[in-house]
Amino acid sequence: MTDLLDHLRAAVGDTHVLTSPDDVAAYVVDWTGVHAGRALAVVRPGSTEEVAAVVAACHEAEVAIVPQGGNTGLVGGGVPDASGSQVVLSLGRMRTVRSVDAVTGTITVDAGVVLADLHVAAEEAGRLFPMSLGSEGSCTIGGNLATNAGGTAVLRYGMTRELVLGLEVVLPDGRVWDGLRGLRKDNTGYDLTQLFVGSEGTLGVITGAVLRLFPATPxxxxxxxxxxxxxxxxxxxxxxxxxxxxxxxxxxxxxxxxxxxxxxxxxxxxxxxxxxxxxxxxxxxxxxxxxxxxxxxxxxxxxxxxxxxxxxxxxxxxxxxxxxxxxxxxxxxSEAQKVEGATLKHDVTLPIADLARWTSEIEPVLDTILPGVRPVTYGHVGDGNLHYNLSAPVGRDAELLAAAPDLSRAIYDSVAAANGSISAEHGLGRTKAAAGASYKSAVEVDLMRAVKKALDPDGLMNPGVLLP
Known part of the structure; x- marks a missing residue:
């Protein structure tokens, strides 16, 4: 892999290709601490052109790429596997707000712009970018787009996919698709923008976006x-x-x-x-x-x-x-539960009318599996999304981890029976890839695999994520 590393250094500079264990440590473990991998290298490009050069080099060398934003995900979708053969592509240096148009209500940004900084840029123009997350001080808009993040304002403004008008994407072979038109109407074929939103880095690398702004609400x-x-x-x-x-x-x-x-x-x-x-x-x-x-x-x-x-x-x-x-x-x-100890996280959606019945029926089922388990339930009732997390009985973290497969299966089965979804806004990542496929119809899985094969025939973009 020496030749590949040389090409990567030529593309982004020596200081932005990290290989020592100390330098890569923060990039190979997710926020939860549950998912930890190894990387051949962490590469930190500073522009779309550099991203394209990195992706092209990895494509030529047949080396897999793991795109990463702020690394605040909860399902392991932004960290490498344990092989030590994958390149983590961190977009943290790409933090330019390219333009703001208060009249048309748009803002164009690099994918590495931190959500809180995007809020500031919108406020300075007298406008509002409404997506709000607990991790907004460190998550990036590219990661938000790749996971179709939700947050506390979905009730009024919708998910991330409803806030984006156009994207710039580096494709798996290194070509760049420039879809930064920002048009409210463009009825000329497949909606490629929406294809990449929620794709979790499995179809390409989002490097820029045109986003919707709204009147300020002070x-x-x-x-x-x-x-x-x-x-x-x-x-x-x-x-x-x-x-x-x-x-x-x-x-x-x-x-x-x-x-x-x-x-x-x-x-x-x-x-x-x-x-x-x-x-x-x-x-x-x-x-x-x-x-x-x-x-x-x-x-x-x-x-x-x-x-x-x-x-x-x-x-x-x-x-x-x-x-x-x-x-x-x-x-x-979320942070308080992390401090408390072991946590089993679930991010489910149900019809709003079924929320009360579901929460009352699932608790005794879980208590049968692990007596004393503590449901830590919170979320967005306005859109039917609950973060149905479980904390261990006090002092019994090991028992929670041992019972995790049975607890999750019970939750997923009950959600599926209620015509809900096992992932509302966090994505599937590595944690839920297999479960996500098992609760979809064969036709739906075939369609998803066909899209993946068409755009990434060599399977080098974030393998093991979203689709098992």
Missing amino acids: RHATAWVAVPSVDAAVALLGVARDRAGVHLSTFEIANRQALDLVLTHLPGASDPIGEPSDWYVLVELAGAATEDGLDGALEATLGDTVDAGHVLDAAIASTPAQRSALWALREGI
């Missing part, structure tokens, strides 16, 4: 609401939609176990509602600077649902600091 009305059940949360969602309309931007749910972990492990966190409840909802309305009435709409929503018994109590933020504190309770769950 006004907010936010509440942390105690509800007696998931059924009550769904009822509250219906009233909030009727009362707030398009201003309803966030509707997040969390169970008491999730809140307890945050209160235990997040410094400065406090329970805004004194009396404990089994479930909580974070509701937020957002509007333009000139829009009044958000507070009234939120209060009317809560008033209607208190009278109906769907809301037990609520804490309404009256200052930006209070709003931030409420958001911290929701955004701190």
